[in-house]
Amino acid sequence: MAPLLSFLLLLLLHLSTATSAATCHPSDRAALLSFRAALTDPSSRVFSTWTGADCCKSWSGVSCDPTTGRVADLSLRSGVEESSSDPSLSSSSRTAPSGELLLSGPLSPSLCSLPRLTSLILADWKRLSGPIPACLPSSLPLLRHLDLVGNALSGPLPSDIGRLSSLTVLKLADNLLTGPIPASLSSLLDLRHLDLTNNLLTGPVPPDLGSLRMLARALLSKNRLSGPLPRSVAKMDRLADLDLSSNALSGGIPSQYGTMLVLSTLNLDRNRLSGPVPPTLLSSRGLGILNLSRNALSGPIPDVFGERSYFMMLDLSYNGLTGRVPTTIPKAAYIGHLDLSHNHLCGPIPAGSPFDHLEASSFAANDCLCGAPLPKPCRQ
Numbered sequence: 001m002a003p004l005l006s007f008l009l010l011l012l013l014h015l016s017t018a019t020s021a022a023t024c025h026p027s028d029r030a031a032l033l034s035f036r037a038a039l040t041d042p043s044s045r046v047f048s049t050w051t052g053a054d055c056c057k058s059w060s061g062v063s064c065d066p067t068t069g070r071v072a073d074l075s076l077r078s079g080v081e082e083s084s085s086d087p088s089l090s091s092s093s094r095t096a097p098s099g100e101l102l103l104s105g106p107l108s109p110s111l112c113s114l115p116r117l118t119s120l121i122l123a124d125w126k127r128l129s130g131p132i133p134a135c136l137p138s139s140l141p142l143l144r145h146l147d148l149v150g151n152a153l154s155g156p157l158p159s160d161i162g163r164l165s166s167l168t169v170l171k172l173a174d175n176l177l178t179g180p181i182p183a184s185l186s187s188l189l190d191l192r193h194l195d196l197t198n199n200l201l202t203g204p205v206p207p208d209l210g211s212l213r214m215l216a217r218a219l220l221s222k223n224r225l226s227g228p229l230p231r232s233v234a235k236m237d238r239l240a241d242l243d244l245s246s247n248a249l250s251g252g253i254p255s256q257y258g259t260m261l262v263l264s265t266l267n268l269d270r271n272r273l274s275g276p277v278p279p280t281l282l283s284s285r286g287l288g289i290l291n292l293s294r295n296a297l298s299g300p301i302p303d304v305f306g307e308r309s310y311f312m313m314l315d316l317s318y319n320g321l322t323g324r325v326p327t328t329i330p331k332a333a334y335i336g337h338l339d340l341s342h343n344h345l346c347g348p349i350p351a352g353s354p355f356d357h358l359e360a361s362s363f364a365a366n367d368c369l370c371g372a373p374l375p376k377p378c379r380q
């Protein structure tokens with residue numbers, strides 16, 4: 001009997017400490033309430049559960065560390081984007097019905113008074129506006145996940161963003177952010193996923209972006225970035241997806257990009273890149289999607305395709321490429337979509353795969369190409 005009794009006692013003790021510990025820390029509760037007070041919630045639904053003393057209990061989008069009772073996650077997504085199938089979403093976010101009923105207003109600096117925050121997700125509200133609070137990097141040392149995608153945030157990225165040394169995910173896409181990418185970004189050594197797509201960022205890609213050895217995706221397209229492609233990127237052994245398209249980047253494409261270990265998607269389209277197409281890119285083992293369209297690349301297309309070449313998509317259109325269509329292309333293991341249009345290519349289009357399944361538009365607007373699939377036959 002005695003062992004059972006002491007077990008029950010222990011259990012009781014454990015339950016009581018667990019529940020008392022999970023009570024919301026008063027200063028965290030105050031910070032959440034002033035964050036809320038700065039916002040307009042026309043539906044009155046997003047924050048309808050934010051009542052009572054214990055913010056750890058039923059406040060939707062808020063979760064606490066069960067042992068300390070400190071707020072660890074704040075996650076509010078509008079559910080307007082299709083990502084609403086994600087089961088981790090709070091119920092309030094799924095009920096936000098239409099554009100007129102979305103949260104709006106600024107992000108209160110009171111967010112900086114949640115010192116144990118590991119995850120801050122305020123995504124797809126469209127009208128959350130004003131700056132990213134400048135106090136975030138110095139105040140939230142445990143932050144691992146920062147996602148403010150799809151709002152109307154403006155102003156610069158905090159220059160000391162590199163102080164968020166636990167950050168693994170940084171997603172600020174689809175906002176109105178201006179100014180440069182802070183050099184300190186390169187000290188986020190745990191960063192795995194970086195998405196700054198579709199903002200108004202200017203200046204260079206940080207020259208030592210390549211220090212981010214854990215980074216798997218770097219998405220910086222649709223900004224106003226200028227200057228060269230950093231060579232250091234070639235050192236990134238985990239980078240699978242690099243998208244720098246639709247910027248104003250200039251200079252040549254470093255040939256080392258073609259020797260990266262796991263790079264599978266490289267989008268550099270719509271920039272001002274010049275010089276040759278590095279042969280390493282076309283003979284690369286892992287690259288499956290390569291878009292260099294709408295640049296100022298010149299010289300011949302390297303004739304280096306082989307059994308290792310496997311391109312789901314290879315787009316070299318709208319450049320100044322000269323010479324012939326490479327005769328080694330039929331040796332490639334696979335080429336799905338190929339676009340060589342709007343260049344200065346000349347001579348016969350080789351026979352065989354993939355040329356037998358491509359359309360004439362893939363070769364349109366060159367200087368003097370001939371043969372199928374173009375209507376113009378080659379004169380022997």
Ligand SMILES: *[C@@H]1O[C@H](CO)[C@@H](O)[C@H](O)[C@H]1NC(C)=O
Pocket residue numbers: 245269270291292293294313315337
């Ligand atoms: C490559 O980029 C160009 C320019 O941004 C774009 O129009 C084109 O659709 C892309 N190619 C493919 C096959 O996605």
